[in-house]
Amino acid sequence: MRVHIGSDHAAYELKEHLVRHLEEQGHEVVDHGPPALDPQDDYPPYVLRTAQAVVADRGSLGVVLGGSGNGEAIAANKVQGVRAALAWNEDTASLGRQHNDANVVSIGARQHTHDEAARFVEVFLETPFSGDARHQRRIDQMSEYEKTGELPPLPGGAEG
Secondary structure (H helix, E strand, O other), X not given: OEEEEEOOHHHHHHHHHHHHHHHHOOOEEEEXXXXXXXXXXXXXXXXXXXXXXXXXXXXXEEEEEEOOOHHHHHHHOOOOOOOEEEOOOHHHHHHHHHOOOOOEEEEXXXXXXXXXXXXXXXXXXXXXXXXXXXXXXXXXXXXXXXXXXXXXXXHHHOOO
């Protein structure tokens, strides 16, 4: 599988570790940076490029990394067509794929060991979307809102 990856300075070492790890697992890794450790860099340039690449490269998945992973998930989710899930354990990595058909996983490098983060990424990449109708319906509602800005109707026809 092709995996796009990007980070900031806080996760630079983890990114380098994951690139090697994923390549050893047989994945084709596209590293969107940073190319070197710069303690003053910002994550949006790298994360947004990673997220755009995932959308453009159908069938690929993405990994974005930062100190907590929160800002990176927020940034990735600004790209139309991205569903980035913040993973902090194997369950959240799996559920992001199973229930939300997430195409990007975000992980906080300051929150986990390299081995833990690698396992979260492995679980994310190995887990398929369930295809369950209720999960697809929810994804469709978010996608429609993303395109039109119109809120989905409330259950039972309630106004709000």
